[in-house]
Amino acid sequence: MGGYGTELLEKNFKSKTALMTGFDCYRTYLAFKNHFTKDKFDYFKYGGKTNVSMSTFNKRKDRYFFEKMSRQKKDGEIVDYFTAIFSQCDDPQKMWIGEIIESGEKNYADWQKKVQSLGYIFKQEMQSLCEGKEFNNLFECESGKHPPIVKEHLKKNISIESLIILDAVINFKKDFDKKLNDFVWETVSLKMNKYKPFLLNSVTIQNYKKILQEVVVK
Secondary structure: OOOHHHHHHHOOOOOOOOOOOHHHHHHHHHHHHHHHHOOOOOOOOOOOOOOOOHHHHHOOOOHHHHHHHHHHOOHHHHHHHHHHHHHHOOOHHHOOHHHHHHHHHHHHHHHHHHHHOHHHHHHHHHHHHHOOOOHHHHHOOOOOOOOHHHHHHHOOOOOHHHHHHHHHHHOOHHHHHHHOOOHHHHHHHHHHHHHHHHHHOOOOHHHHHHHHHHHHOO
16 A cells, blocks of 8 residues: 655655754745745745744744744654645635644644555545546536536545646646636645645656556556
8 A cells, every 4th residue: 555655755845854943834834825825926936935024923922833833843844744734725725823723733644644645545536536437528628617527526536636646647737727717626726736846746657657547448
């Protein structure tokens, strides 16, 4: 089980041994929030940094949460943590710090389990998706109507990770973006765009192509 997704936990953009301050954690949180909610903000382009002052941080009533986090996690772990938080929530626009404080650790643990078994999960989801269905029909997109693959994702039968990997393999998203302009698809599309570099930086797409071929071509 798994295998391919474990690389995501092992490859970080900073050393897992480096120490962070509460302010560093807060600044990283803002960078992720901006990345996942603003079309033109790119976490990688700005090096995970935002223009926020120490005085602003010191005025926040929730700064204790970031101080505590800085003592519990190294900076590489913080990247994984916020990747999990923002990629797994239904709508990053509505994510707020209170929700992270309440359920962040559980969501992070669930995400770790998911990426450790991503190859297995992808295969299971593809098998379920293709059962009794013509694979190509899942991507038929009529103007203003969600294709079957999108409906399956909205019903939580297909994970955001599998959706991103599928797009990397067969490139369906460009067509969807042209034909769909509703809020629901725009939310999914933005999350795919934003999560994609974190996910695909650490998985081998060729492995997933083989899985897909095994499932579709029987």
